[in-house]
Amino acid sequence: MSSALLIIAAITLVALWLGVRARRGHDMSLEQWSVGGRSFGTAFVFLLMAGEIYTTFTFLGGSGFAYGKGAAAYYILSYATLAYILSYWLLPPIWRYAKANRLVSQPHFLSSKYASPALGVLVAIVDVVALVPYLVLQFKGLGIIVTTASYGVISPTAAIWIGAIVVTAYVTISGVRGSAWNSVLKDVMILAIVIFLGVYLPIHFYGGFSSMFHAIDTAKPGFLTFPEKGASVAWFQSTVLLTALGFFMWPHTFGSIYTARNERIFRRNAAVLPLYQLILLFVFFVGFAATLKVPGLKGSNIDLSLFHLSLQAFDPWFVGVIGAAGVLTALVPGSMILNAAATLLANDVYRGAVDRKAADASVAKLARVLVPIIALVAVFFTLRGGETIVALLLMGYSFVTQLFPAVVTSLAARNWVTKQGAFAGIVAGVAVVAYTTLAHASIGQWFPSLPDKVKDLNIGLVALVINIVVLIIVSAVTQPSAAEQSHARTL
Amino acid sequence: MILRLLAVLPFIGILLGVPFVNRVEPLILGMPLVLAWIVFWVVMSAVIMAIVYRFDPANRAAAQPAEEARS
Numbered sequence: 272m273s274s275a276l277l278i279i280a281a282i283t284l285v286a287l288w289l290g291v292r293a294r295r296g297h298d299m300s301l302e303q304w305s306v307g308g309r310s311f312g313t314a315f316v317f318l319l320m321a322g323e324i325y326t327t328f329t330f331l332g333g334s335g336f337a338y339g340k341g342a343a344a345y346y347i348l349s350y351a352t353l354a355y356i357l358s359y360w361l362l363p364p365i366w367r368y369a370k371a372n373r374l375v376s377q378p379h380f381l382s383s384k385y386a387s388p389a390l391g392v393l394v395a396i397v398d399v400v401a402l403v404p405y406l407v408l409q410f411k412g413l414g415i416i417v418t419t420a421s422y423g424v425i426s427p428t429a430a431i432w433i434g435a436i437v438v439t440a441y442v443t444i445s446g447v448r449g450s451a452w453n454s455v456l457k458d459v460m461i462l463a464i465v466i467f468l469g470v471y472l473p474i475h476f477y478g479g480f481s482s483m484f485h486a487i488d489t490a491k492p493g494f495l496t497f498p499e500k501g502a503s504v505a506w507f508q509s510t511v512l513l514t515a516l517g518f519f520m521w522p523h524t525f526g527s528i529y530t531a532r533n534e535r536i537f538r539r540n541a542a543v544l545p546l547y548q549l550i551l552l553f554v555f556f557v558g559f560a561a562t563l564k565v566p567g568l569k570g571s572n573i574d575l576s577l578f579h580l581s582l583q584a585f586d587p588w589f590v591g592v593i594g595a596a597g598v599l600t601a602l603v604p605g606s607m608i609l610n611a612a613a614t615l616l617a618n619d620v621y622r623g624a625v626d627r628k629a630a631d632a633s634v635a636k637l638a639r640v641l642v643p644i645i646a647l648v649a650v651f652f653t654l655r656g657g658e659t660i661v662a663l664l665l666m667g668y669s670f671v672t673q674l675f676p677a678v679v680t681s682l683a684a685r686n687w688v689t690k691q692g693a694f695a696g697i698v699a700g701v702a703v704v705a706y707t708t709l710a711h712a713s714i715g716q717w718f719p720s721l722p723d724k725v726k727d728l729n730i731g732l733v734a735l736v737i738n739i740v741v742l743i744i745v746s747a748v749t750q751p752s753a754a755e756q757s758h759a760r761t762l
Numbered sequence: 763m764i765l766r767l768l769a770v771l772p773f774i775g776i777l778l779g780v781p782f783v784n785r786v787e788p789l790i791l792g793m794p795l796v797l798a799w800i801v802f803w804v805v806m807s808a809v810i811m812a813i814v815y816r817f818d819p820a821n822r823a824a825a826q827p828a829e830e831a832r833s
Contacts, residue, residue: 342794345800348797349776352772352807353777356772480789484793485789495797496784496796508778538815542812542815545807546805549804552793
């Protein structure tokens with residue numbers, strides 16, 4: 272066993288121990304298990320909200336995207352910033368409503384707001400569909416890390432299985448509290464390592480940032496700016512807009528809104544979180560440093576660039592430290608996602624559609640039984656492979672963003688949108704995304720004569736527009752009569 | 763209230779501004795111009811939201827009970 276692997280194994284055990292330990296002193300009711308009893312202060316909510324920035328998605332995906340696609344990676348720095356600005360006004364009303372109605376999940380929120388259990392079930396299904404690629408990308412990251420750090424001794428397949436088992440174990444045992452404590456450990460490690468790598472590698476290999484970017488610009492002209500076609504400015508704009516709107520629509524992120532003790536926490540965090548993600552810059556620097564030094568990675572292998580460069584630059588023990596941080600970036604979000612998916616299926620699909628009268632205790636039990644099953648499904652898709660980490664996340668984003676119009680309109684004092692309108696809009700948007708994903712279709716294929724600007728638009732944003740149009744039309748047709756309306760409002 | 767309009771600026775800067783700065787040179791703080799531009803707006807977002815937070819009446823300690831009553 273290499274020293275790298277020993278360090279990774281040690282950190283994984285610490286993560287498991289923290290997860291198990293977090294459970295002590297709290298009885299695990301459904302509310303406790305899924306939203307931490309609504310008792311988290313600024314720091315924990317901050318970490319849960321910042322969670323996504325510090326997942327495998329940025330650590331390996333972000334550096335890989337900068338390595339393979341250049342300027343397109345800049346979108347990652349942009350969308351969360353805009354989402355955090357929106358959070359200042361978006362999250363407090365959601366939190367107030369959820370607290371008043373003791374909600375534990377996102378479908379709950381919509382089914383309660385629109386007084387439609389069917390809408391809740393639909394939202395839960397969309398959520399789970401979107402979460403699977405998100406979980407797959409965490410497992411994929413785990414596989415990459417363990418295989419690379421073991422210098423090939425552990426096969427990617429075995430590594431993915433090990434990761435899936437560890438994640439499953441601690442979600443089953445400790446629920447969301449395990450995630451919060453491990454978030455602390457993870458963020459401290461990743462902050463230190465990414466900043467170190469992002470500063471050290473460009474200086475080590477190129478002598479500085481300016482000389483690195485000059486070298487890249489000379490060797491690959493146009494790589495550092497948005498091209499005319501493909502990942503063009505239009506792609507950037509539509510993708511940033513789509514992902515900024517979808518940011519808080521992820522069921523696990525939506526759920527972490529509920530964990531807050533009070534609503535001021537969100538407003539305070541809105542000013543700090545943008546700065547916190549400047550760490551992404553260093554992730555990009557690593558990816559750019561790798562472009563000229565470890566060339567030749569193609570397709571989904573671009574996600575390996577950070578590790579390939581690290582292998583060239585450092586001793587095995589330090590590769591182990593990087594790997595351990597990487598394992599945490601996959602494990603912690605992976606556990607949150609698994610937790611969210613299991614709660615959704617048990618609480619919203621099962622209780623919503625199958626057994627309306629199921630007791631909290633039996634729903635909580637079912638959620639725990641579902642955890643390993645969902646993990647197995649994700650392992651299956653991970654092993655089939657093929658997509659890059661960033662492509663997987665964008666796919667999930669296209670799905671969850673379809674919930675945005677219904678959520679936002681439901682916050683209005685007088686919501687004009689009807690439950691039928693919300694339902695039809697979500698179905699239309701999701702159908703467009705599902706079709707284009709499965710058929711690998713793009714706007715350019717349908718309408719080859721359109722200008723490039725339109726062809727490069729993110730398909731998720733196109734689906735969102737269709738979603739909104741359907742929502743408006745159906746809501747207009749299904750407006751309740753005045754008498755019904757006043758009745759609905761008194762409820 | 764007017765201050766809240768400040769929050770629109772990062773959207774304009776990032777979504778609409780990028781086409782105008784889609785260049786590598788001049789490097790700023792060692793970064794390509796377009797990347798530096800986005801970084802600038804990330805920092806500005808934090809500054810703007812800090813200002814909005816500071817002057818939002820909802821965040822004054824005295825306003826807290828009123829706010830709870832509203833919910």
